[in-house]
Amino acid sequence: MSETIKRAHNFNAGPAGLPLEVMLQAQSELLDYKGTGMSIIEMSHRSKEFEAMINEAEADMRELLNIPANYKVMFMQGGASLQFAMVPMNLRPAGASADYIVTGVWSKKAVQEAQKLGPVHVAADLKASNYNAAPENLDLDPNAAYLYYCSNETIHGVEFFQEPVAPAGVPLICDTSSDFMSRPLDVSKYAYLYAGAQKNVGPAGVVIGILREDMLERVPANLPVMLDYKVQADEKSLYNTPPCFSIYMVGLVMKWIKKMGGLAGIEARNTAKANLIYNAIDNSGGFYKGHAQPAARSRMNVTFRLPSEELEDTFAKEAKKLNMIGLKGHRSVGGLRASIYNAVELSDLEVLVGFMKEFQQKNG
Numbered sequence: 614m615s616e617t618i619k620r621a622h623n624f625n626a627g628p629a630g631l632p633l634e635v636m637l638q639a640q641s642e643l644l645d646y647k648g649t650g651m652s653i654i655e656m657s658h659r660s661k662e663f664e665a666m667i668n669e670a671e672a673d674m675r676e677l678l679n680i681p682a683n684y685k686v687m688f689m690q691g692g693a694s695l696q697f698a699m700v701p702m703n704l705r706p707a708g709a710s711a712d713y714i715v716t717g718v719w720s721k722k723a724v725q726e727a728q729k730l731g732p733v734h735v736a737a738d739l740k741a742s743n744y745n746a747a748p749e750n751l752d753l754d755p756n757a758a759y760l761y762y763c764s765n766e767t768i769h770g771v772e773f774f775q776e777p778v779a780p781a782g783v784p785l786i787c788d789t790s791s792d793f794m795s796r797p798l799d800v801s802k803y804a805y806l807y808a809g810a811q812k813n814v815g816p817a818g819v820v821i822g823i824l825r826e827d828m829l830e831r832v833p834a835n836l837p838v839m840l841d842y843k844v845q846a847d848e849k850s851l852y853n854t855p856p857c858f859s860i861y862m863v864g865l866v867m868k869w870i871k872k873m874g875g876l877a878g879i880e881a882r883n884t885a886k887a888n889l890i891y892n893a894i895d896n897s898g899g900f901y902k903g904h905a906q907p908a909a910r911s912r913m914n915v916t917f918r919l920p921s922e923e924l925e926d927t928f929a930k931e932a933k934k935l936n937m938i939g940l941k942g943h944r945s946v947g948g949l950r951a952s953i954y955n956a957v958e959l960s961d962l963e964v965l966v967g968f969m970k971e972f973q974q975k976n977g
């Protein structure tokens with residue numbers, strides 16, 4: 614039956630495409646999960662089947678990312694956006710200031726939330742260059758509660774390939790929502806990192822948080838339970854009903870990443886995909902212009918412009934007719950954006966790049 618299903622060339626920014634193999638497995642297990650006669654979304658989150666599933670998802674993630682034993686893995690709700698508030702609530706002691714690097718929309722939103730709850734110091738803000746690079750210079754507070762940054766700005770298409778270096782003793786915190794598990798990552802450099810699943814590793818509804826245990830000492834005693842990392846960690850993400858289906862899907866994606874050669878294999882695949890489209894942009898004689906400076910070009914979200922907004926509109930519309938979906942840039946930045954997360958195939962990029970050449974010939 615699957616051969617007759619027409620799948621889109623899915624360049625959506627999030628929620629985004631998932632591997633076909635993963636979707637087919639979810640479909641095949643939807644009515645009867647491992648002989649239980651129930652779906653994974655119809656059973657107790659306290660059942661032994663569910664517990665085995667969530668434990669395996671975590672174990673596979675730990676293996677793939679080589680997560681050290683002194684880190685907790687949490688599956689939470691509220692999206693990455695709730696983390697903007699939970700990070701300062703849990704990890705910035707009362708009265709202390711936290712450092713933030715602002716490289717685009719998402720780190721800016723994190724600052725705005727953190728500011729509502731206490732002092733923030735902006736270590737860099739790349740607004741003047743319309744968020745097209747990672748910062749070269751940081752104004753760092755050696756006494757900051759932590760240094761926060763976003764490793765991939767999904768809307769501007771700017772990625773850090775080297776994490777910022779925090780002053781000695783200042784914990785590093787990262788929103789890695791849109792490049793999580795797209796390449797190897799040295800978890801031991803971070804005190805906390807988190808990612809919403811719906812870009813690279815699953816459907817919306819679950820956020821993965823990876824927290825170094827000593828940071829739990831900072832968590833104040835009086836937080837509402839659902840906003841408390843200590844509760845989430847102590848209860849192994851099962852304080853209340855977790856987003857069962859989303860966690861299950863993340864587990865399937867972990868198995869798929871393993872089959873793809875782990876994070877090194879995924880990175881090689883993602884690099885090849887990104888090179889294909891950036892080369893097309895660079896070889897277009899200026900017809901296509903990349904937004905991000907070459908050193909900071911995201912391998913996940915490729916942002917680019919055409920000579921006019923009208924052409925950008927036409928491009929997105931004609932592409933859509935050819936089943937290429939999601940190419941219009943975010944409303945706050947404009948232009949075009951191809952999100953090419955883990956599940957996007959090289960063949961999808963080949964179709965897109967072929968179309969880019971044709972479009973230029975017709976309109977250039």
Ligand SMILES: *Cc1c(COP(=O)(O)O)cnc(C)c1O
Pocket residue numbers: 627691692693694695719763765766767788789790791809812
């Ligand atoms: C998508 C995204 C968010 C917001 O995620 P929600 O789950 O919608 O709250 C935050 N940060 C980054 C980097 C993102 O890509």
